[in-house]
Amino acid sequence: MADISIRREGAVRIIEMAEPASGLTLDNLRTFTEALETAQQDDETAAVLLVGPADAFCSGCDLGDFLGCGDLDELAGTVRSFFRALALGSKPLVAAVDGPAVGLGMTMLLHFDAVFATPASSFAAPFADLGLVPEAAATLIAPLRFGYLRAFEMLCVGRPFSATEAHALGLVTEVTDPERASERALHVASRLARKPKAALQATRALLRADPIDIESRIDAEIAEFRARLEDAATVKRLGRLLRMADQARSAA
Incomplete structure (x- = not known):
């Protein structure tokens, strides 16, 4: 956790994450959601900055926690609330990334307006x-941002992209020294x-994809994600991968 x-x-x-290798739990997502919603409601907040731990930005969701959730309706609702808070807010989102951004750790960055990454990021x-x-x-x-072929390579092939590649692709705003990533991100967020x-939020909204389309796609993806978690072969595969990860951590 x-x-x-x-x-x-x-x-x-x-919002600062200090994350273990196991990833973000459902409770973490609830905390994250509350922070995003509070930022939207707070008139004194004009921008949001996300900072991850050094050398390990975010390894995605804690799959053990997800598999251990006995209520898939609750799981789907928690995930849906998080992504809606992330995607449908009106205030700028800035991130400082150092180290691997995997799974949710990468896909959530698609909703950020500025991403500053270190050379060690992937x-x-x-x-x-x-x-x-x-x-x-x-x-x-x-696909809208990178084109179909790059999106397929990213989401289906699953090839990792370096910080330099992510910058060329348009996922990262700037690749910067590890000592300066958080500083640069805070500088831009403060600016x-x-x-x-009103002008900034209106311009931002015009630049982004239709929120109705985004919300509909979030729901469609969550429905399919839930179906995968109900599939016995998928659950077996995930269980095997989790056991292998536990063994690797024990041997380290």
């Missing part, structure tokens, strides 16, 4: 290898927070 802390610096709401969406499907409306946004709110 990750530790998530929230604070405000000026008009920037800062981006991967191995959903097909796990027997799962992408989320966060990635199947809508990735955005000083701009006229």
Whole structure:
């Protein structure tokens, strides 16, 4: 389970993740959702900054926690609320990335307006290898932004992209030194927070995909994701991968 802390610096709401290798639990997603919703409702917050731990931005969801959830309706509702809060808010989102961004750790960045990554960062969406499907409306946004072939390579082939490749692709705004990534991200978030709110939010909304399409795709992906978790072969595959990961951690 990750530790998530929230604070405000000026008009920037800062969400910091201190994440173990196992990934984000459902409780983590609830905390994250609440932080995003609070930022939207708070008139003193004009931008949101997400900062991950050094060398390990986000390894995605804690699959053990997901598999252990006895109520798939609750699971689907929690995931849906998180992605809606992430995708449908009106305030700018900025991220500082250092290390691997995997699964949800990568797809959620599709909703950010500025992403600053270190050279050690990498981006991967191995959903097909796990027997799962992408989320966060990635199947809508990735082809629109990167083109079908690159989106297929990312979401179906599951090839990891380096920070330099992600920058060329348009997933990353800037590749910067590890010592400066968070500083650069905070600088840009603070700069955005000083701009006229209505004009910035209107321009941002016009630049982005139709929110109705995004919400509909989030729901469609979650329905398919849930169906995969109800598939016995998928559950068996995930269980085997989790056991292998546990053995690797024990041997380390």
